[in-house]
Amino acid sequence: xxxxxxxxxxxxxxxxxxxxxxxxxxxxxxxxxxxxxxxxxxxxxxxxxxxxxxxxxxxxxxxxxxxxxxxxxxxxxxxxxxxxxxxxxxxxxxxxxxxxxxxxxxxxxxxxxxxxxxxxxxxxxxxxxxxxxxxxxxxxxxxxxxxxxxxxxxxxxxxxxxxxxxxxxxxxxxxxxxxxxxxxxxxxxxxxxxxxxxxxxxxxxxxxxxxxxxxxxxxxxxxxxxxxxxxxxxxxxxxxxxxxxxxxxxxxxxxxxxxxxxxxxxxxxxxxxxxxxxxxxxxxxxxxxxxxxxxxxxxxxxxxxxxxxxxxxxxxxxxxxxxxxxxxxxxxxxxxxxxxxxxxxxxxxxxxxxxxxxxxxxxxxxxxxxxxxxxxxxxxxxxxxx
Numbered sequence: 311x312x313x314x315x316x317x318x319x320x321x322x323x324x325x326x327x328x329x330x331x332x333x334x335x336x337x338x339x340x341x342x343x344x345x346x347x348x349x350x351x352x353x354x355x356x357x358x359x360x361x362x363x364x365x366x367x368x369x370x371x372x373x374x375x376x377x378x379x380x381x382x383x384x385x386x387x388x389x390x391x392x393x394x395x396x397x398x399x400x401x402x403x404x405x406x407x408x409x410x411x412x413x414x415x416x417x418x419x420x421x422x423x424x425x426x427x428x429x430x431x432x433x434x435x436x437x438x439x440x441x442x443x444x445x446x447x448x449x450x451x452x453x454x455x456x457x458x459x460x461x462x463x464x465x466x467x468x469x470x471x472x473x474x475x476x477x478x479x480x481x482x483x484x485x486x487x488x489x490x491x492x493x494x495x496x497x498x499x500x501x502x503x504x505x506x507x508x509x510x511x512x513x514x515x516x517x518x519x520x521x522x523x524x525x526x527x528x529x530x531x532x533x534x535x536x537x538x539x540x541x542x543x544x545x546x547x548x549x550x551x552x553x554x555x556x557x558x559x560x561x562x563x564x565x566x567x568x569x570x571x572x573x574x575x576x577x578x579x580x581x582x583x584x585x586x587x588x589x590x591x592x593x594x595x596x597x598x599x600x601x602x603x604x605x606x607x608x609x610x611x612x613x614x615x616x617x618x619x620x621x622x623x624x625x626x627x628x629x630x631x632x633x634x635x636x637x638x639x640x641x642x643x644x645x646x647x648x649x650x651x652x653x654x655x656x657x658x659x660x661x662x663x664x665x666x667x668x669x670x671x672x673x674x675x676x677x678x679x680x681x682x683x684x685x686x687x688x689x690x691x692x693x694x695x696x
Contacts, residue, residue: 398558577610
């Protein structure tokens with residue numbers, strides 16, 4: 311008897327911007343309604359909800375909406391739901407939903423991620439920032455050195471590639487340049503202007519070797535995916551995309567001197583759960599909260615050897631929308647906005663459904679990889695259109 315399958319059916323996204331005034335719960339509902347409309351489903355057919363990391367009262371800009379908020383707002387009768395940070399990064403919520411429908415705990419699960427960081431920072435009276443008298447937890451080891459941003463932590467891994475493998479800024483620039491070029495064709499992208507190599511090279515340094523354009527920026531918006539059971543596909547009207555394989559890793563959540571970023575074991579593990587090979591992949595949507603994360607994912611997934619990521623993307627032709635391995639065709643987080651992982655799964659589904667419009671890659675794409683995280687925790691999904 312074949313194993314039960316899980317599919318991404320409807321996908322949706324709200325308005326994306328900075329300093330939005332629409333309430334984050336309403337942005338979430340907007341994204342969910344779009345996903346429902348594409349799938350041809352009603353709220354009454356939804357029996358599961360999953361999100362990452364759940365509502366965070368201490369930092370509402372980072373995560374203002376929890377699974378229970380959406381259940382209440384839409385009147386969902388959930389037989390299974392999840393809202394927690396203790397999973398293998400953002401897309402771990404999609405993996406959990408897939409496991410739930412395969413196990414028969416639900417038939418159609420809404421997965422969503424809502425961010426409101428730009429708006430929250432602009433309205434501190436509504437979203438007061440956390441003020442602490444003491445520093446504890448693993449922050450106590452970073453704060454004294456003013457290393458409070460993940461840019462400082464990722465930069466150390468990037469500098470190892472510079473020193474050991476010869477990674478150049480000109481090579482690294484291709485991630486941001488490619489993302490911005492693709493974002494031009496995405497009507498919802500945060501930045502719809504191309505980026506030149508000269509602009510990149512002359513921008514201010516954030517944490518060597520990462521410059522301003524190597525970093526995503528705070529964004530407001532919501533992304534929703536519907537994960538459906540294989541035996542429930544007769545209820546949907548859109549093209550389903552099968553979750554063919556997944557993998558995830560959590561290692562050194564504190565970032566405390568981990569030898570390699572979690573993308574490396576995750577990428578290797580993904581191929582243990584499928585007969586597909588890297589050569590079968592038509593497009594990759596790889597987490598680029600910082601551009602160097604993409605280098606690690608390309609190496610981890612076997613598209614090139616460890617240390618050869620810079621050479622693999624040199625010049626940008628290979629990863630262009632019409633190249634050998636189209637990358638972040640919606641702009642990635644650098645171009646389209648920091649939707650925190652879920653934008654990559656959304657775009658992978660859009661491309662496999664052939665609904666990319668001006669940014670649709672040539673040919674007939676059938677296999678895609680999307681990822682989230684890559685620091686101390688990481689998730690990878692292999693999607694296929696049967």
